[in-house]
Amino acid sequence: MTDTDASNRLPVWCAGKDWCPITATASLLGKKWHPVIVHRLLEGGPMGFNELKADVGGISSKVLSDSLEDLEDKQLVNREIVSEKPVRVNYSLTEHGESLESLIFEMRDWGMEHLDAAEEQEEAIA
Amino acid sequence: MTDTDASNRLPVWCAGKDWCPITATASLLGKKWHPVIVHRLLEGGPMGFNELKADVGGISSKVLSDSLEDLEDKQLVNREIVSEKPVRVNYSLTEHGESLESLIFEMRDWGMEHLDAAEEQEEAIA
DNA sequence: CAGAATCCCAGTGGATACTG
DNA sequence: CAGTATCCACTGGGATTCTG
Numbered sequence: 001m002t003d004t005d006a007s008n009r010l011p012v013w014c015a016g017k018d019w020c021p022i023t024a025t026a027s028l029l030g031k032k033w034h035p036v037i038v039h040r041l042l043e044g045g046p047m048g049f050n051e052l053k054a055d056v057g058g059i060s061s062k063v064l065s066d067s068l069e070d071l072e073d074k075q076l077v078n079r080e081i082v083s084e085k086p087v088r089v090n091y092s093l094t095e096h097g098e099s100l101e102s103l104i105f106e107m108r109d110w111g112m113e114h115l116d117a118a119e120e121q122e123e124a125i126a
Numbered sequence: 127m128t129d130t131d132a133s134n135r136l137p138v139w140c141a142g143k144d145w146c147p148i149t150a151t152a153s154l155l156g157k158k159w160h161p162v163i164v165h166r167l168l169e170g171g172p173m174g175f176n177e178l179k180a181d182v183g184g185i186s187s188k189v190l191s192d193s194l195e196d197l198e199d200k201q202l203v204n205r206e207i208v209s210e211k212p213v214r215v216n217y218s219l220t221e222h223g224e225s226l227e228s229l230i231f232e233m234r235d236w237g238m239e240h241l242d243a244a245e246e247q248e249e250a251i252a
Numbered sequence: 253c254a255g256a257a258t259c260c261c262a263g264t265g266g267a268t269a270c271t272g
Numbered sequence: 273c274a275g276t277a278t279c280c281a282c283t284g285g286g287a288t289t290c291t292g
Contacts, residue, residue: 017183019165021237022230023158029233030156032149032285039145049254057143063285065255086253087292096240103236104148106229107155111147114222158265175274189265191275212273213272 028074029100029107033059033067038076038097039104046092048082076100154200155233159185159193164202164223165230172218174208202226 029035033056040055041047047055053064068091071077076097082088155161159182166181167173173181179190194217197203202223208214 019162019182019234021241022161022165022234024241025233025237026155026158026161030152030158032152032156035148035152036145039148053254056145060286060288061255062257062287066285085292087255089254099240100236103229103232106232107151108145108148110226110229111151114225115147115150179274186266186268187275188267188277192264209273211272213275215274 028076029103031067031070033063034071035100035104035107037064037067037071038093038100039108041077041091041093041097042101042104046090048091049089052091071097154202155229157193157196159189160197161226161230161233163190163193163197164219164226165234167203167217167219167223168227168230172216174217175215178217197223 036056037052040052044055049064049068053059053061056064059067068077068079072079074096075094078092078094078097080090080092082090162182163178166178170181175190175194179185179187182190185193194203194205198205200222201220204218204220204223206216206218208216
């Protein structure tokens with residue numbers, strides 16, 4: 001098997017479907033808070049747990065914790081224990097995470113441009 | 127800054143959070159099949175239900191139906207009944223839908239560039 | 253401060269079978 | 273051909289409480 005082919009870099013279940021990376025990316029960015037967390041870290045720089053929580057606003061500890069764990073697993077966020085007593089942790093973006101910047105901003109821009117229509121329509125139904 | 131800017135076009139629940147459109151967009155793109163459907167329509171042009179189903183691959187009728195309905199509600203996809211007997215429907219992208227093009231392709235590109243590492247890691251865990 | 257532990261609900265997604 | 277109709281399993285997200 002040749003390693004020079006790009007197709008072998010995709011997960012097996014992709015099986016020649018060129019849209020596969022889209023679902024994969026969507027499952028990342030589709031989580032309610034994931035893109036927001038990355039965005040906050042992009043804008044505000046590295047910060048601690050509660051700081052991040054307040055900065056996001058409206059997220060519970062559990063969900064933030066879960067999200068961060070997931071983002072860490074996916075190597076988008078870096079978790080660094082700064083001090084043990086009292087516990088202080090610092091969250092920052094990895095290079096992977098920072099590479100999402102343009103995508104996230106494009107998501108924001110698209111949402112700003114196109115989503116009020118959808119909102120209006122939902123109101124009309126309700 | 128002027129008040130005639132984008133901020134007043136955002137949903138109420140955004141309440142000055144500039145990341146709000148991100149969540150909104152994420153909830154769109156986060157549905158498992160939505161971005162894929164849009165992508166297929168971008169690449170393959172307008173098509174019928176079963177054609178689309180085969181083109182996507184691995185999606186059930188119900189899920190495709192649900193997804194299309196949702197995409198229609200959000201005015202991303204156009205549903206046009208071509209003939210009554212036998213029933214023939216044509217799905218195409220609205221301008222709204224087409225405006226997702228760059229975003230979707232960027233998602234694909236990002237996924238292709240950055241997701242194999244995550245996959246490797248998941249394998250390592252499993 | 254930074255979370256872990258529980259509990260719980262709604263929403264998605266999937267399998268299968270049926271229909272106009 | 274283009275869907276509905278069920279039923280079900282899973283999980284993401286939220287509220288609340290507890291802890292080192």
